[in-house]
Amino acid sequence: MTDVTVYRDPDTKAPGAPPPDKEAPALVSLVKQAQAAAGPVSADDQPLYAARRKVYPQSVSGTYRRIKWIVLALTLGVYYLLPFVRWDRGPGAPSQALLVDFPNRRFYFFFIEIWPQEVYYLTGLLIIAAMALFLMNAVAGRVWCGYLCPQTVWTDLFQAVERFIEGDRREHMLLDKGRWTFNRIGRMAAKHFLWLMIAWWTGGAWVLYFADAPTLVKDLATFQAPFIAYLWIGILTATTYVFAGHMREQVCTYMCPWPRIQAALTDEYALNVTYRYDRGEPRASIKKAEQLRAEGKPAGDCIDCLQCVYVCPTGVDIRGGSNLGCIQCGLCIDACDNVMAKIGRPSRLIAYDTELNIKRRLAGEKPFVRILRWRTLLYAAVIVLAGGIMLYSLATRQTTGINLLHDRNPIFVRLSDGGIRNAYTLRILNMRREVRQFTLEVQNLPGSFVTVVGAKEDANGRPLLEVNPDQTREFRVLVTEYGGVKSASTPVTFVLRDLKSSETATASDYFRSPDVHP
Numbered sequence: 031m032t033d034v035t036v037y038r039d040p041d042t043k044a045p046g047a048p049p050p051d052k053e054a055p056a057l058v059s060l061v062k063q064a065q066a067a068a069g070p071v072s073a074d075d076q077p078l079y080a081a082r083r084k085v086y087p088q089s090v091s092g093t094y095r096r097i098k099w100i101v102l103a104l105t106l107g108v109y110y111l112l113p114f115v116r117w118d119r120g121p122g123a124p125s126q127a128l129l130v131d132f133p134n135r136r137f138y139f140f141f142i143e144i145w146p147q148e149v150y151y152l153t154g155l156l157i158i159a160a161m162a163l164f165l166m167n168a169v170a171g172r173v174w175c176g177y178l179c180p181q182t183v184w185t186d187l188f189q190a191v192e193r194f195i196e197g198d199r200r201e202h203m204l205l206d207k208g209r210w211t212f213n214r215i216g217r218m219a220a221k222h223f224l225w226l227m228i229a230w231w232t233g234g235a236w237v238l239y240f241a242d243a244p245t246l247v248k249d250l251a252t253f254q255a256p257f258i259a260y261l262w263i264g265i266l267t268a269t270t271y272v273f274a275g276h277m278r279e280q281v282c283t284y285m286c287p288w289p290r291i292q293a294a295l296t297d298e299y300a301l302n303v304t305y306r307y308d309r310g311e312p313r314a315s316i317k318k319a320e321q322l323r324a325e326g327k328p329a330g331d332c333i334d335c336l337q338c339v340y341v342c343p344t345g346v347d348i349r350g351g352s353n354l355g356c357i358q359c360g361l362c363i364d365a366c367d368n369v370m371a372k373i374g375r376p377s378r379l380i381a382y383d384t385e386l387n388i389k390r391r392l393a394g395e396k397p398f399v400r401i402l403r404w405r406t407l408l409y410a411a412v413i414v415l416a417g418g419i420m421l422y423s424l425a426t427r428q429t430t431g432i433n434l435l436h437d438r439n440p441i442f443v444r445l446s447d448g449g450i451r452n453a454y455t456l457r458i459l460n461m462r463r464e465v466r467q468f469t470l471e472v473q474n475l476p477g478s479f480v481t482v483v484g485a486k487e488d489a490n491g492r493p494l495l496e497v498n499p500d501q502t503r504e505f506r507v508l509v510t511e512y513g514g515v516k517s518a519s520t521p522v523t524f525v526l527r528d529l530k531s532s533e534t535a536t537a538s539d540y541f542r543s544p545d546v547h548p
């Protein structure tokens with residue numbers, strides 16, 4: 031059998047395991063003596079918060095680590111490079127593929143342009159995002175946390191930089207415990223400098239989504255950019271540096287609400303990173319396990335090497351059962367698989383599995399994976415439905431908008447020739463990138479006349495309402511009628527028609543008059 035080098039860090043031991051070195055019992059006895067001298071501890075004396083134990087995650091290789099590298103490269107690549115992707119929308123239009131244009135109140139996403147009144151698309155996107163998160167959770171627990179969450183991705187990147195400069199777990203721990211030498215100060219300075227550079231790039235990339243990226247980069251470099259851009263870069267540099275560099279697992283454990291919500295949403299069939307204690311227990315060293323097996327006694331596959339704990343970015347020992355601190359990254363699976371390969375035991379002592387399956391195996395029943403369940407089908411159905419509605423509405427969306435507001439005061443005017451006149455404010459939205467002319471007519475009001483203040487007229491004397499490309503324009507509309515109305519408030523419909531394409535948009539309101547005409 032292959033030898034496995036197992037080392038223990040002096041300050042780490044498996045929960046429930048005996049003290050790992052000779053000093054520990056003496057330490058425990060000292061603590062007990064101090065506690066006895068201090069007398070009984072009341073609830074008021076208990077600290078409110080647990081002291082932070084610094085986590086030194088060890089590097090690991092394996093399937094899940096590879097998946098995490100790929101996801102990290104893809105997500106960071108998209109985040110940093112997307113603002114520079116161009117999309118031709120014609121002359122006068124921004125050419126940035128993804129742009130949040132606050133000054134002009136537009137959101138651009140490749141061929142899609144969203145106007146402020148179409149904010150319901152955002153609602154649709156949020157519904158899809160929430161359902162996707164629920165679906166991921168129902169299938170494989172906190173897979174979002176372990177692979178895709180920005181906190182995880184940036185922390186992973188910061189830890190890679192840390193390892194590169196200060197060494198892997200053991201070297202880093204020794205460095206931290208050692209004296210302040212030039213070597214230690216230099217390494218620490220280099221690490222924080224690189225962290226700050228990454229954080230600064232992160233903040234810089236963020237503001238590029240809100241203005242033309244190449245222009246803003248030039249303006250930022252020449253200090254011509256607006257103050258708000260520098261402010262946001264500063265805020266995001268600070269938050270990235272603090273969250274990914276210093277707080278790390280603390281954000282997942284204490285600040286993020288998702289673990290609590292996720293725990294309430296999960297069920298017994300969701301696959302989670304699970305220590306298969308049916309296979310792993312009773313734990314024993316390699317030699318002891320071999321001896322037990324030779325004697326025909328039960329021996330688990332877990333050799334209590336703690337490699338799964340050392341690689342954990344949140345410092346969790348998954349062998350203690352499901353844990354709020356576990357972000358389901360799967361790195362402990364890789365670590366344990368490497369150990370199992372070395373000691374010649376089957377892989378996946380830790381795996382994506384369920385507690386239910388462990389119980390079934392213990393009872394001699396066949397384990398199973400059930401992805402298709404009512405909740406997964408429901409989440410998938412909502413995603414398909416919301417996505418379908420959004421796609422249909424995008425495919426059939428109108429490029430003309432109309433808003434109408436009746437004058438409040440006066441609500442009507444009696445003219446000297448006996449006519450009754452109502453005035454309206456009409457706002458037209460031209461969502462196309464071309465100048466358009468519209469005609470306007472009023473339905474349900476026979477014998478009425480429509481005039482539009484400041485509008486041109488066509489050959490037949492009809493008002494022509496002209497609106498520039500991708501613009502809105504307001505008009506004052508006067509409607510006059512002579513004895514056709516039958517009540518003090520007559521429902522009317524305004525029909526706006528594009529002269530070229532005949533596309534129409536309608537708005538409903540009322541025509542007010544003093545009373546029925548004599």
Ligand code: SF4
Pocket residue numbers: 303338341342343344345346347348355356357358359360361362363
């Ligand atoms: S216990 Fe395993 S899956 Fe959970 S966070 Fe730690 S390494 Fe990742």
Ligand code: SF4
Pocket residue numbers: 305310331332333334335336337338339349365366369379380
């Ligand atoms: S579960 Fe695997 S990695 Fe963890 S202590 Fe046991 S053998 Fe080692």
